[in-house]
Every structure is written in structure tokens, then in C-alpha cells.
Amino acid sequence: xxxxxxxxxxxxxxxxxxxxxxxxxxxxxxxWVDELRPLTGLDQPVADxxxxxxxTGAFLAHxxxxxxxxxxxxxxxxxxxxxxxFGCTGGRHRSVxxxxxxxxxxxxxxxxxxxxxxDIEK
Numbered sequence: 370x371x372x373x374x375x376x377x378x379x380x381x382x383x384x385x386x387x388x389x390x391x392x393x394x395x396x397x398x399x400x401w402v403d404e405l406r407p408l409t410g411l412d413q414p415v416a417d418x419x420x421x422x423x424x425t426g427a428f429l430a431h432x433x434x435x436x437x438x439x440x441x442x443x444x445x446x447x448x449x450x451x452x453x454x455f456g457c458t459g460g461r462h463r464s465v466x467x468x469x470x471x472x473x474x475x476x477x478x479x480x481x482x483x484x485x486x487x488d489i490e491k
Contacts, residue, residue, distance in 0.1 A: 378460025410465025460488025
């Protein structure tokens with residue numbers, strides 16, 4: 370099964386043709402930290418800010434358990450493609466950092482994923 374993780378901004382619309390959509394707007398927003406605003410979730414200071422939030426760790430732990438449960442069933446159903454999308458307000462900070470981390474989780478679970486950041490340049 371070919372797996373893709375994508376990040377997006379809700380203000381730019383939901384992505385089409387995704388299987389699972391998760392909202393990251395509950396995570397504190399680095400946009401409101403002046404020195405982080407011009408950066409993206411690919412920059413280490415933003416990734417650290419997002420990933421060090423207590424709620425983020427709990428979210429990722431639960432998500433890893435969910436993915437480890439459902440991925441084998443998608444494979445058993447013969448699904449050739451699976452896309453998991455993460456959204457935040459603009460698609461530059463939180464969703465990007467989370468998508469990158471989830472791709473690492475998927476790798477550990479034996480489902481390497483390509484990563485697409487749809488709105489990172491907007």
C-alpha cells in the first residue's frame with residue numbers, strides 16, 4: 370500500500386481524495402510567536418515548539434495506536450493508496466510539523482510514506 374501524509378491549511382480548503390483527515394488546530398499556534406511566524410514546520414524551532422506541547426505528545430501517542438490498529442486492515446482490504454491529511458489554519462506550522470512526525474511513525478510501523486506540504490508556501 371502506498372501511503373502519503375499531507376499537510377494543509379483549512380483556510381485554503383480541504384484537500385481532495387484523502388482517506389483520513391485530522392485537525393491540528395487544538396495545538397498552540399506558533400504563528401502567534403513573533404520569531405516563529407516567518408518560519409515553517411520544517412524549521413527546527415517551529416517543530417520543537419509544536420512537538421514540545423504536552424497535548425501534542427498525547428495526540429501522537431494515541432494516533433500511533435490508531436494507525437497501528439487500522440493500517441493492517443487497509444492492507445487486508447486491498448487498498449493500494451492511503452492518504453492521511455493534517456490541517457491547521459494556514460498549513461505552514463502545526464500541520465507541517467505533525468505530518469513530518471507522523472511520517473516517522475509510519476516508517477516505524479512498516480509503512481513508509483511520502484510527505485506533501487500543500488500550503489506551506491502560501
